[in-house]
Amino acid sequence: MPSKFQTSTCEFLRRPRTSADQPWIETLLQARWGGTKMVVHNEIIDLSMLPAWVMDPQRGLATYRVSPSGAELLSLDAITPGQGVGSALLDALITALRRDGVPSLRVTTTNDNIAALRFYQRRGFTLQSLRPGAVNAARAHKPEIPLIGHNNIPIRDEIDLSLTLV
Numbered sequence: 001m002p003s004k005f006q007t008s009t010c011e012f013l014r015r016p017r018t019s020a021d022q023p024w025i026e027t028l029l030q031a032r033w034g035g036t037k038m039v040v041h042n043e044i045i046d047l048s049m050l051p052a053w054v055m056d057p058q059r060g061l062a063t064y065r066v067s068p069s070g071a072e073l074l075s076l077d078a079i080t081p082g083q084g085v086g087s088a089l090l091d092a093l094i095t096a097l098r099r100d101g102v103p104s105l106r107v108t109t110t111n112d113n114i115a116a117l118r119f120y121q122r123r124g125f126t127l128q129s130l131r132p133g134a135v136n137a138a139r140a141h142k143p144e145i146p147l148i149g150h151n152n153i154p155i156r157d158e159i160d161l162s163l164t165l166v
């Protein structure tokens, strides 16, 4: 269900994506992830084809997929950080998944992304696994993945976190 979301200065609308969102979603993914295709846990996934929650007007995007074993958050982007957009999109997704009886939500991040590790753990996610060198392997499929990431840390490893929903 769409719902309003208020910060100190603006009012946004949080809602599931539609096909009309395709062009700006592709532009956002290109700008933030170097393309619509993500290489993660040895899979190539086109994020622009996934279901998503969006924050209007084009302020944020959370792409995800659901399988019988649980859901996976593939990307979460807040155009302006620290305004609550990431939290609001994650809340909307979790509420919808719980309503549908989905047992868990998984997310993968990289070793350099300290902000994301903090963000997810503050919201109840726990560390599940570490794949040393997984990003180095992913570069064979997506050479655009930068060598150096957040905080000037080399991007090398994938880290999975998970949140139990039931």
Ligand SMILES: CC(C)(COP(=O)(O)OP(=O)(O)OC[C@H]1O[C@@H](n2cnc3c(N)ncnc32)[C@H](O)[C@@H]1OP(=O)(O)O)[C@@H](O)C(=O)NCCC(=O)NCCS
Residues within 6 Å of the ligand: 007, 008, 074, 075, 076, 077, 078, 079, 080, 081, 082, 083, 084, 085, 086, 087, 088, 108, 109, 113, 115, 116, 118, 119, 122
């Ligand atoms: C990680 C990310 C999604 C977080 O989204 P965000 O919108 O910045 O997150 P929020 O604003 O909801 O929360 C961040 C902090 O700001 C605080 N905050 C929320 N609303 C606020 C407001 N109006 N004013 C000031 N601070 C606020 C929150 O309390 C939170 O702190 P906490 O974790 O101690 O509770 C975002 O920084 C991002 O897009 N990162 C780049 C992409 C990425 O790495 N994604 C994750 C891997 S998939």
